[in-house]
Amino acid sequence: MLDAAVRVLDAEPDAGVAAVAVAAGVTRQTVYAHFPTREQLLAAVLDHLTEQVVAAMDAADPGTGPAADALVRLLDAARRASGRYPALVRKLGSLPVGQDGDHRRHAPVADRLKEVIERGQGTGEFDDRLSSDWLVAVTISLAHTASAETDAGRMPGEQAAEALRTSLLRVLGARQ
Template sequence: MSVPPDRNRRADARRSKAAILDAAVRILDVQPDAGMEAIATAAGVTRQTVYAHFRSRQQLLLAIVDRITEETVAAMDAADLHTGPAADALLRLLDAGRQTARRYPVLLQKISTLPVSPQLDHDRHTSVADRIGPVIRRGQKSGEFDDRLPPDWLVTVIVKLAHSASEEQEAGRMSSQEAEHALRTSVLRMLGAATED
């Protein structure tokens, strides 16, 4: 029994799109201003194929954000967030996010300059927030974290603190170790948990 042509075309399109994203991540993390032609060449496709999947460079960059977010969420899920004290789980979650970000320093800096609406920015962080929220609620329920502030607010602040730590490091105002320490200490203090100092 043969595979229908439409199914073959869809499978080819998925492979092309994945190859384009893989190439874009590799190329743009080294050369953030590389053009679509360079990405197409690295992906082994034509420039027209790139534009068939991504109508603009900005659309490609936004798809890369989604790809990196998926990678971050997978790392967070692998951090065993349901065991041990909530503070330890939260620190493992933050570490997983930072490990992913460290793999793409130039690319993430480029992406951070993209104009996005507050709603789109919020929506893009939903899967990360969905990992942080349960850990905070668990810590509040156990008494490990202060329960006077709403978990959703705390999630928002933690995401902003993580971005701020990354921005300080990228700007050269803090070393990687200083930014990581500042983030961990700030989050634990905000939650009313014991700090590592």
């Protein structure tokens, strides 16, 4: 059902539950039995996409190589995974989410970023004067900014990815 919802909502972000049900080969009532409201369906879709991003990040082998390279691989993997559904990601990003919900959804991504940042700080590859929690927050904010610049048409995707990489490594005080 969630895979069908991702396909339908990426093609038409305002599609209703009935369209998701048809694509999933189930009745509308079946969708509502799992997700009592459209908002709950959208939240589940966002969680599903987050799981895909986290799986892509894990596949990028963040525990190997220099921390700067690992961090760039993580961010590239996340960008590619979330970039498969641009309209849907934009729609989900515009929905109101409480601070707790936002923190919970970012936690698996933040945990992976924090591991790499702390590894880099431990080896001296990254400056250790700023807390890893702050650097994770900055990393996520910069990644969202790069995505927003691409979505707004102000920067091509590859240029935004390079700007993110350069900015982030400077913030981290990476030894380049």
